[in-house]
Every structure is written in C-alpha cells, then in structure tokens.
Amino acid sequence: MESVVFEVLADSTRRRIVETLGAGERAVHVLVEAVDIQQSGVSRHLRILHDAGFVRVRAEGQERLYSLCAGPFRELDKWMRQYRGLWEARLDRFGAELNRRQRARAGKRREIHP
C-alpha cells in the first residue's frame, strides 16, 4: 500500500478528530473543543485529512462542516485483510461458524502465528 493512510493516522490529534467525526459532521470550532491545541492547528490537521481523502467539507454560513469519507477506511480494511488469519484462526476454536467463514475466504494459508 503506497497510501498515506497510516501516516495520517499516526498523529494522535488527528485520530481524535477522526473519532469525533465518527459521530457525524462537525464544525471546526466544535472540533477545537475536542482537542487540546489551537484552532490553527486543527485547521491544518483538517487540511491534511482532506488532502488524504479522510474528510469532506461543506460550507454553512461561516461554518465549515467536516464529515468522514469511506475511502481510507476501505483501504485500511483491505490492507488488514491480508493479516486477518493471524487472529481469526484463534477464534475458530470457539465456533465452527467462524471457522467455516475463514476457511472459505482464506484458501491456502501457509503459516499461522497465534
């Protein structure tokens, strides 16, 4: 994955913003209250998030309302899928249902690291 998804999420303040936006779209000044940095910093983080496709923005009066986009999360999910066998194999012991699902999806997997 050549994407910047992890670089973007590496910053705890940006994660905080993303988590706040998880509850729905928010204006910038609302996000400022959710973190402990200045408004200028929040705006810069929002620019980074926007450039990376994490958020969209729409204007409403003097406010800018930001909300999450699915793209980067899909990318993240896609990247993780290749490691899912690492811990789903362990869940197999608790139910044949999961086992069947994983087996059907994973096909041949060389090694399992519990």
Next chain:
Amino acid sequence: MESVVFEVLADSTRRRIVETLGAGERAVHVLVEAVDIQQSGVSRHLRILHDAGFVRVRAEGQERLYSLCAGPFRELDKWMRQYRGLWEARLDRFGAELNRRQRARAGKRREIHP
C-alpha cells in the same frame, strides 16, 4: 486508542517488513534484502516492532527469526470496527443523524470524496 499501532505502521519501511513477515517468519538478513536500507536500520525497526508487540523472535543458530504477532492487528481491527458503518451498512445506526442533517441542508457542496 492510546496505542502506538499507527505510529509504528506510519513508516513505510516498517510496513514493508511487516508485509514480508506476513508470508511467514524470516531472518533479519532476509528482511534486509526486502528493503532498501542498511542492516542496522532493519534491526532498529525490528526493535520498534518488537517493543510494540508486532513481532516475536526466536534464535536459530546465529540467525534471529522474526514472525508476526496478532495483538496489534486485533487492536487495529477493533479501532476500525467503529467506522465500518461508513461503507458496509448503509444508513443505519449513527448514519441516521448524519443523513438527516445532510438532507436538511443539501446546499452547495464544494468537494466530494467518494
């Protein structure tokens, strides 16, 4: 999430190492061939990965064989689960409020990230 999972995966070289280990346990000198930095750098990255719980090590002769651990991936999956509604389930759960607000004022939209 207070973890360092994203910080660790933010570095492309470390992601490369993780992806290589996804195929099974590997010795350090093998990982060095997979990336384009010196061996000392790889060892330092492996230390970071080890401290963060991404990998385990076992000695075999003069080699150190590294392999992936499930913990951080489980954590990542747990974190992502809270956003899965963005692209899997359509407009249930938290999407209701978002949808209502967006429909109420579906005015001028500046940029859209699909």
Next chain:
DNA sequence: AGTGTATATACACACACGTGTATACATCCC
C-alpha cells in the same frame, strides 16, 4: 585459532512535522 557471517547498539546528523503566534478573509448580528 581464525575468518566470515549474523545481529544489535551507539553516535551524529539531517530533515520532517506538529505547534503557537500572528494575520487575513469571510460571515453573522446589532
């Protein structure tokens, strides 16, 4: 014993990055 391989760590350094301050611009309300 001696040489080559495998790995880890110390040090120095350059560069990226997050932050605060200050400022510019737009919009709202009286």
Next chain:
DNA sequence: GGGATGTATACACGTGTGTGTATATACACT
C-alpha cells in the same frame, strides 16, 4: 457600518525520528 465570530494560511521554532557509519558480540565453519 462595525464589532464579533469562524476559518485558513504564513512564519518561526523546537523536537522527534529515520538513516548511515562504525563498532561490539555471538555463532559457524574450516
């Protein structure tokens, strides 16, 4: 109009971090 609020950007700064070089240790093989 004019002050207040909301947001974005320019600049400077300090700190963190990834990397290379050099070195130390452990093991293998002859």
